[in-house]
Every structure is written in structure tokens, then in C-alpha cells.
Amino acid sequence: MAALHRIRIVDGAEFDCGEDERVLLAMERCGADDIGVGCRGGGCGICRIRVVDGDYRTGKMSAEKVSDADRAAGFALACRLYPADDLLIEVT
Template sequence: MRPHLVEIVGGSAFPCPDGERVLVAMERSGASDIGVGCRGGGCGICRVRVIEGAHRLGKMSKAHVSDAELQAGYALACRLYPLGRLTIEVVE
């Protein structure tokens, strides 16, 4: 299976193999657009907003992504798994 393309608005684009987290794929590609913290869904440093594309999410802290924000496309890149081509933007 071909990896999914992840594009960051105003930044890098990199492949993300099926089942791999966006943050891990970004680091492996050598890009550094997204901040890296705990890598476990608890610190919120890797907060992004999905602009377009199918994805699934792993468990992450509600302190950093509320239910309303989740519905608006916000996620933590360390818990974001693309299911196809994905466009995201980094948020502070």
C-alpha cells in the first residue's frame, strides 16, 4: 500500500504510511513544521487542525482538544492517523 501524503499549509509535505502517526512520519521525513513534545497525547504542543482528508484519532487529552474543537477539526498530530491524503495546518 502506498503511503498517504500529508501536506502542511505553508510548510512541508511528507509521506505517512498506513497506521503511522502524522507526528512520527513528519519527524522521519526530516521536517520540523509541527512542535514535538511528549508524543503521547498529553502536552498539546503538536496541536493541528485538519483542513481536508479522512483520518482517525487516538486518545488525547481533552485539556488540549475539547469536544467542540474536535468537531472543528482540531487534533494532536501525535494521535492523528491519515486514511488518505491529508491537509493540516499548525495552530499555536
């Protein structure tokens, strides 16, 4: 079974997310609505967030919505964000 990690949103909800679960879907499953929900496929950019603290990996995201420089600064799309550690994220 995949490890569970605690996801905390700055000034928002806290919820658990498995390493193999996307942060956006875990948020929805827990009934929170802090992050905007759009296409859920990495293309629209509505769920753009910044990881303030913690390790993670991402799936394929639109380069128009998250550039290489954005990625280096911790930006990602929550629909393509998988935690490898407890995360503190900020909605942008």
C-alpha cells in the same frame, strides 16, 4: 502493507505517512520540523494541528488540549493522528 498518504502542511513540508503511522512521527522521520514536538503521548498539546482536508482517525488525546468541540472543528494532536486519506493540515 498499509497504504501511504500524502500529508501537506499549509505553507510547510509535504511527506508520506502510512495509515498505521502517526503523522508527527512521519514528519520527524522525513526530517521536517513544521509541527512542534512535545511528549508524543497525547497529553501536552504542543503538536496541536487542524485538519483542513482529508479523512483521518485519532488515538486517545487529552480532553484539556482538544475538546469535543475542537475535534468537531478538525483539531487534533499530530502525535495521535492517523491518516485515512491524503491530508492538508494547518499548524495552530
